[in-house]
Amino acid sequence: MPAVKQTVEHVESLEKYKHGFVTEVAQEFAPKGLNEDIVRFISAKKDEPEWMLEWRLDAYRRWLELEEPTWAKVNFPRIDYQDSYYYAAPKTGEGPKSLDEVDPEILETYKKLGIPLREQEVLAGVTGAPKYAVDAVFDSVSVVTTFKKELAEAGVIFCSMSEAIREHPELVKKYLGTVVPTSDNYYACLNAAVFSDGSFVYVPPGVRCPMELSTYFRINAENSGQFERTLIIADAGAYVSYLEGCTAPMRDENQLHAAVVELVVLDDAEIKYSTVQNWYPGDPETGKGGIYNFVTKRADCRGARSKVSWTQVETGSSVTWKYPSCVLRGDESVGEFYSIAITNGRQQADTGTKMIHLGRNTRSRIISKGISAGKSSNTYRGLVSAHPKAKGARNFTQCDSLLIGKQCAAHTVPYIEARNGQAVFEHEATTTRLSEDQLFYVMQRGLSQEEAVQLLVNGFVKDVLQELPMEFAVEAQKLVAISLEGSVG
């Protein structure tokens, strides 16, 4: 009975947070704090052209004028922006030419995390297993990007952001900051000033990217923030599926992660963007430590019949504040958002999406499943709007919340704005606890309470898990179980 064996192993493997280790690696830091010199330092470190430095400095000056927002349903002490390192990179000479030059400690880290960085390792897997290319970002820099050659043959550019600024300045100039403008919000503006690295993807017209692309983010250094910036462009008729994962060591202080992700989708193109977010959530008892995950993710469906699908599994971070959005500008463009957000311990999450219908006959779908346990708080906040010209706009939203325990909270805050007579919006939401009847039924079939909860929760989130690429789905399912460990009984 392999299924039973797997369940047993699975339950045994449950740990508090298995990615909480620290990698000892020689690192280089920018001086603590934030000022124009730090911005210049980062830009110089990356060997950036003058225009990029100007762009950053402009962002920094604008950031000084902005006020930190406070409207989300999250509580955390004020962040001291001068008490953090804005640049931390593993020390290398010239930057690794090949994988053999990458610090073995870092390779070991990714191995521990289960991320194959050596192409042969990927290939050594099961015959016929899908290949996927990885861009690994360690603290502030991208350490390695795999399968570049094979991707280049298809015409796909997949590299780190700093490389793209050097190698493809025309593409970067054309698209960077056009989806999330510099002063869009406080954290995006900070990111524009100090972003260190991230992934860049360009899929040329008519090309279907031959493999899944993925980025794996790891915060390692103490007292440092991570500010990566990702830009993905799917040119006319192109298709790409992109995955991101993230983890961080267990530390007592809070660390800020303020990323920006911009997706540009042209005519008939499609981007599928999946996230499994597992930053360190902080100590479940005291709430000490953990990552502040304040991320701006937005897709601009510029072309007619373009499509974007966001799928997210949010289990980590002490505070999450993010709304992956779709601007449906092109006629008949489609936006999708599938989300599982799990909070336990003292985690707080305020997450959801925005579907902004601008073009004719645009369609969107939102499926959100929130689970709160322990003393956590989980908020779905979403906006669906149709502008006067968005005739025939259509939205369906389903957001369900599940409560496990007496001291947790689940909130649903949808905003619906219909500004023309030909838009059809439907929204439904439910909030309930785990059904006693179902629990009883499953337990009297021989499952422990913990296993029964896992089974029911996996059923609850099934609609979203199905949207994830296969390998991610398996991992996400395990993650759901781990995140809820200790929430019952």
Add this chain to the structure above:
Amino acid sequence: MSLASAIRTGDLAELPSRRDEDWRWTDLRGLIRQLPAPSAPLASGALAVGPFDALASRRELIANGQGPAILQIEGEQVLALRIVSQGEGAHAAAIRIQVAPGAKLTLLESYEGEGAYLAQTSLTFTISSGAEVERIVLADEAEDAVTVSEAQVELAPGARFGQAVLAGGARRQRLETRLKHPGGHAEVRMDGAYLLAGKRHCDLTTEVTHGAVDGTTSELIKGVVRDQSRGVFQGRIVVAEGADRTDARMGHHALILDDRAEVDAKPELLIFADDVSCAHGNTVGALDEEALFYMRQRGIPEAEARALLIEAFVGEVVDRITHEGAQDVARAWLAAKLGG
């Protein structure tokens, strides 16, 4: 901060603006550039009959902000509370309504007016245990008026409260009800409908806070907007920690009949207890073309088919009114609004 305090102090900064989360779609500070002078008193003798006068056992009048400050309710009463505004001035009124234990009140509250007045009416209800209140509000303000009606409802355990607000909009019209639900098998019905045309604006805002176990809330809001009108619904259900076995349902459904009309909605659930069953549904869209087609192919002319469908759509709210006379008045008002 409120329209009333702005009227009282003459300070424009007291007006709520779109920067205040609860007023994001009804911006008064951006609208009102100057506060008018206080309204002149109205002679009650000059007023025609109110819409509910014939049904009532007791009649009270608030004319340009002048009227009784406290209403005591004992035994069984059908009270017509008529709020009339006239002129171009500003006025505010505050009324406390105290319902004794075991009393049964049918409150027939009506708003009417003429002119470009600014008015706020604040009502505070204290409803004792075992008491039962049905509040029917017919808000038919002048087209150029800016009005706010605020109700705070404090409900004792075992009491019942039901309301239906029917609103026709104004230049800006806001009808707000905030209710503290004590649980303890108290039942709350919180209905409403808005029927808007021209450039009218109506904002229905409700907040129900469940503070203890075993409370029930049922809320149904329907809206029909045409021309360039704008309907706003903000509904919030809060279930406090420990308020287990709460059952709360909220629905908001709106029809947009013309291209330039708008509907904005924010149905919120804030839940701090786990043993609850809460749900909300929200739909916004045009009239169902298939239903229309079906009716037409059965020989009903298009205009009539449309009217029937719209009436049936909004009629659901009227059907839930329990006072028969008030239900008839509401239905007639609805028909008149839809016919015009």
